[in-house]
Structure formats: C-alpha cells, structure tokens
Amino acid sequence: MEERTQVLVVGAGLGGLSASLFLAREGVDVLTVERHAGTSVHSRAAGQNWRTMELFHWAGIDREVLEVSPRASQGLRITVATSLAGRVLHRLLEDGSEYDISASTTMPAGMAGQDVVEPILLAHAEKAGARVRFRTELVDLTQDDDGVTATLRHRDSGEETVVRADYVVAADGGRSGIRGRLGIGTTGMDALSHCLGVVFDADLGDRVRPGVTDLFYLQHPDFTAGLVNTDVPNRYVFAPDYFPARGESPADFPHDRLVAMIRSATDLPDLEPRIVWTGSWEVAARLADRFREGRVFLVGDAAKVTPPTGGQGGNTAVGDGADIAWKLAAVLRGDAGPALLDTYEAERRPIARMIIDTSLHNMKQRMHPGLDVSGITPAEDPLNAVLGFRYRSSAVLSEEPDDGARVEDIHAPTGRPGFRAPGLASTLDLLGRSWVLLCAGDGWGPAAAEAGIDCHVVDDQLFAARYGLSTGGASLVRPDGVVAWRAPMSVDDPAGELRRVLDAVLSR
Numbered sequence: 001m002e003e004r005t006q007v008l009v010v011g012a013g014l015g016g017l018s019a020s021l022f023l024a025r026e027g028v029d030v031l032t033v034e035r036h037a038g039t040s041v042h043s044r045a046a047g048q049n050w051r052t053m054e055l056f057h058w059a060g061i062d063r064e065v066l067e068v069s070p071r072a073s074q075g076l077r078i079t080v081a082t083s084l085a086g087r088v089l090h091r092l093l094e095d096g097s098e099y100d101i102s103a104s105t106t107m108p109a110g111m112a113g114q115d116v117v118e119p120i121l122l123a124h125a126e127k128a129g130a131r132v133r134f135r136t137e138l139v140d141l142t143q144d145d146d147g148v149t150a151t152l153r154h155r156d157s158g159e160e161t162v163v164r165a166d167y168v169v170a171a172d173g174g175r176s177g178i179r180g181r182l183g184i185g186t187t188g189m190d191a192l193s194h195c196l197g198v199v200f201d202a203d204l205g206d207r208v209r210p211g212v213t214d215l216f217y218l219q220h221p222d223f224t225a226g227l228v229n230t231d232v233p234n235r236y237v238f239a240p241d242y243f244p245a246r247g248e249s250p251a252d253f254p255h256d257r258l259v260a261m262i263r264s265a266t267d268l269p270d271l272e273p274r275i276v277w278t279g280s281w282e283v284a285a286r287l288a289d290r291f292r293e294g295r296v297f298l299v300g301d302a303a304k305v306t307p308p309t310g311g312q313g314g315n316t317a318v319g320d321g322a323d324i325a326w327k328l329a330a331v332l333r334g335d336a337g338p339a340l341l342d343t344y345e346a347e348r349r350p351i352a353r354m355i356i357d358t359s360l361h362n363m364k365q366r367m368h369p370g371l372d373v374s375g376i377t378p379a380e381d382p383l384n385a386v387l388g389f390r391y392r393s394s395a396v397l398s399e400e401p402d403d404g405a406r407v408e409d410i411h412a413p414t415g416r417p418g419f420r421a422p423g424l425a426s427t428l429d430l431l432g433r434s435w436v437l438l439c440a441g442d443g444w445g446p447a448a449a450e451a452g453i454d455c456h457v458v459d460d461q462l463f464a465a466r467y468g469l470s471t472g473g474a475s476l477v478r479p480d481g482v483v484a485w486r487a488p489m490s491v492d493d494p495a496g497e498l499r500r501v502l503d504a505v506l507s508r
C-alpha cells in the first residue's frame with residue numbers, strides 16, 4: 001500500500017533534521033528517513049554561529065544547544081602553529097569575545113558538536129509531529145507534475161514501501177545519491193586534501209586552554225593536521241592529512257603511528273593517548289549546478305561541500321533546511337504560489353558559493369599555503385558572511401540602486417530588503433515565526449490585519465535607526481527574519497501597498 005506525506009526528507013543529518021523540525025513546526029506532515037541506525041556519533045561539525053543560534057532560538061532549542069556546549073561562553077581561540085608548544089605562525093583569534101556583533105544580534109554563538117546537536121533537533125522534530133525512521137533508505141525516486149514517488153527499504157528486514165510525497169528534501173549528504181539520480185552535476189575542486197579523523201582521550205595539561213574551544217592548525221615539519229578539544233573533558237579530535245598521490249591510505253596509519261604523531265603534535269613524548277574512534281574523509285569544494293529538480297530540493301552537503309576551514313558546512317546545512325521549510329510550508333498551505341520555491345536556489349546557492357570561496361582562502365592561510373586560490377573570489381569578512389548576507393530573489397523587493405555587494409557591514413546594518421533584520425532586544429522575539437510588519441509608529445494596523453499578518457509598533461529609537469525607518473515607516477520581515485520590503489516613511493494607502501507587496505514576494 002502506498003503511504004502519503006506532504007514532504008519526504010531523506011537524511012537525518014543537520015540539514016535533514018533542521019528541515020524536519022522547521023516543517024513540523026509549521027504544521028506540515030513530514031516523514032524523514034535515515035539509512036543509519038541513529039544520529040551522528042562523531043562530533044564533526046562543531047560550532048553554531050549566531051545566525052544558526054537565531055534560527056535555533058526561533059525553533060525553541062537554543063537553550064538546550066547552549067547547555068550541551070559549555071565551552072561556548074568562554075570563546076574560541078584559533079592558532080596556526082608548528083605544534084602545540086611550537087612556533088606560533090598566526091594567532092587568528094585569541095578569544096571569541098573579540099567579535100563585536102552587538103549591532104546585528106543579541107544571540108550568543110554555540111560550540112556544540114554535531115553528535116550532541118542532532119539528537120536535540122531529532123527530539124524536537126518528533127515532538128512537533130515529524131515521523132522519523134532510522135535504518136530506512138531511499139532506493140528509488142520518480143516524479144511527475146503532481147508529486148514524487150519514492151521507494152524506501154528497511155535495512156534489516158529488506159522490506160520495501162512506497163511513499164507518495166508532494167515534495168522531497170534531499171539532505172542525503174555530500175555523496176547525495178538523489179543528486180546523482182536527478183542528473184544534477186557539481187562544479188569545483190575534488191580531493192583538496194584527505195584527512196584522518198582521530199578522536200582520542202588524554203590529559204594534555206596546559207597545552208590546550210581549558211574552558212574555550214581551542215582550535216589548532218598544525219604545520220608540523222612531518223605532517224599537517226587539525227587538533228581541537230571537545231565538550232567531553234580530556235577528549236580531542238586530531239585530524240592529520242594523508243596523501244594518496246604519495247601512495248598513502250588510511251591503512252598506513254596504524255595505532256602506533258597515530259600515537260607517535262599525537263605525541264609530536266602535542267610536544268608530549270611520553271603521552272599515552274587512548275584512541276576511541278578513527279575515520280577518514282576527503283576535503284572538497286563542490287557546488288551543485290542546480291539546487292532543485294522539479295519537486296526535489298537539495299539541502300546541506302547534497303547541495304554543496306565546503307572545506308571545514310571556517311566551520312560553515314554544518315551551519316549552512318541548518319540554514320538550508322530552515323529556508324526550504326518555510327517556503328514549502330507557505331506553498332503547501334496555499335499562502336504562496338509555487339514560484340516561491342524558485343527562490344530557494346536563488347537565495348541559498350550564492351550563499352553556498354560565498355562560503356566555499358571563503359573556506360578555500362581560509363584553507364590556504366591555515367593549512368595549505370601552496371593552495372592555488374588565484375581564480376577564487378576574495379574571502380568575505382566572516383562576520384559579514386554569517387550575519388550580513390544578502391538575498392536577491394523574487395521574495396525580496398530590493399531597493400535601487402543595488403551596489404552588487406554580497407554582504408553588508410554588520411557593525412552598521414541598514415535594514416534594506418534582502419538583508420537580515422537586526423535581532424535587537426526589542427525585535428528578536430517578534431521575528432522568526434511568521435510574516436511580521438514592524439512599524440515605527442501607528443497607521444499600519446488595519447492594513448496588516450486585512451493582509452492577515454502580525455503587526456507590532458516598536459517604540460525604540462535604536463529599532464528605527466537600525467531598520468532605516470522614520471516615524472510612520474514599516475519593515476516587512478519574512479518568517480526567516482529577512483527583510484522582504486520596507487516603507488522608510490508613511491505611505492498614503494498602507495492596505496493597498498501591503499497587498500501589492502505580499503502578492504509579489506509570495507509569488508501570488
């Protein structure tokens with residue numbers, strides 16, 4: 001018998017679980033399938049930037065994420081050195097508090113690993129009504145004008161079931177089988193480097209600063225490697241590169257060799273590290289040529305794979321999941337026309353491009369000085385990329401002239417359409433649930449009521465300044481906290497204006 005769902009999510013990583021949570025919170029019927037028996041056991045993507053925490057705040061999980069990342073409040077230190085006690089080549093960041101983000105957000109950043117964040121996303125997605133099935137993989141997918149037919153197989157029993165969905169979110173990771181099945185190519189650089197991931201327990205004493213996330217990029221004479229502490233006391237991740245071009249493979253790094261490398265990396269020749277997990281992965285920079293084929297949308301690593309230098313892979317997977325969720329929900333509810341779904345690629349693909357470019361420049365600076373980045377667009381300031389990003393699509397009524405910039409300076413947010421609405425103390429909790437009109441004065445209430453959207457008069461000088469409004473002006477903010485349109489000052493026909501704007505940005 002054929003099962004029905006509105007949205008089938010394939011993959012229960014950060015991208016898939018975020019999509020599931022945000023969809024379920026919008027009341028969408030969502031079925032999520034994951035081929036593994038549970039969520040990720042390896043901490044992999046550690047760290048939630050302020051934008052991710054803002055999305056998590058709106059999803060009601062920010063506190064839990066902060067509780068499982070006690071290091072977050074103490075900051076992040078990033079050092080490029082020859083070894084832990086060796087020569088320091090660059091100190092990229094001394095302490096996370098060096099970042100001044102106060103003009104843009106009141107949210108703190110998190111530092112939790114993927115292994116502890118995914119269970120939180122899962123629990124809340126299920127609580128909101130998502131059905132999640134582990135050890136269940138998608139093995140076939142076809143689509144027509146009305147929906148998608150997917151064949152799922154249970155990995156233990158081998159039993160196959162057929163699901164009919166209105167839409168599919170393909171969050172099936174960097175080697176996305178769905179992407180391949182849809183014939184969507186990728187462009188970029190494969191095999192930039194090959195890494196081992198070695199999780200080990202040891203007491204490194206004062207080599208690593210307690211309480212903070214202490215990230216080292218090691219350019220040791222014998223190897224290049226990353227080394228970072230985790231949320232578990234005395235547990236570290238050591239990630240040395242290996243070189244297939246020199247005939248190396250993970251098999252060439254048996255236990256004793258890894259122990260010797262950890263001793264060299266830490267300058268602790270007598271250390272007895274207890275290795276608890278090893279794995280390997282290929283660092284690549286690949287962008288899918290399209291993020292959509294018909295009713296199927298690529299999310300997270302399925303849409304792009306970025307080098308980990310900058311820690312944006314997991315964060316943008318969350319951002320993709322949240323983005324496609326509100327758009328699918330609006331279309332499924334009939335609030336928006338189907339063309340709203342075209343804005344997913346229009347908005348998220350340029351962000352993926354920017355993140356990949358910036359991570360490649362970081363990789364050259366931190367790990368691989370010989371990496372050729374000559375043809376790559378210059379890196380953006382990391383704060384501006386995270387909080388000052390810009391969307392251009394039909395879901396935004398841009399103001400002319402457009403200066404063409406990818407980001408704006410987060411120390412001086414402008415409130416222009418396409419940019420994040422600054423999350424001030426007075427506005428953060430008004431945002432992130434549905435469309436909202438934030439007003440610098442009266443006059444918009446009846447128009448908003450007629451349009452069926454929330455309206456708040458914010459009596460705060462800072463709000464008016466940061467949102468670029470004079471008395472009587474209003475800013476229309478989307479469910480993802482991005483400004484869709486604004487009237488910098490009062491208008492003659494608020495109801496007519498709002499109707500025209502909503503019809504445009506919702507593709508109605």
Ligand SMILES: Cc1cc2nc3c(=O)[nH]c(=O)nc-3n(C[C@H](O)[C@H](O)[C@H](O)COP(=O)(O)OP(=O)(O)OC[C@H]3O[C@@H](n4cnc5c(N)ncnc54)[C@H](O)[C@@H]3O)c2cc1C
Pocket residue numbers: 010011012013014015016017033034035036044045046114136137138139171172173174177197280281299300301302308310311312313314315317
């Ligand atoms: C070792 C390692 C270290 C990393 N370190 C960092 C870091 O420090 N910072 C950072 O930001 N990022 C890091 N990343 C990248 C980060 O982990 C990814 O960007 C992030 O996990 C992407 O999430 P995702 O949901 O798109 O994909 P994934 O987490 O890969 O999830 C995809 C899921 O889909 C499932 N799946 C695949 N095919 C099917 C199918 N047919 N049916 C059902 N299920 C399927 C898979 O089992 C998997 O669970 C690292 C990655 C690795 C491998």
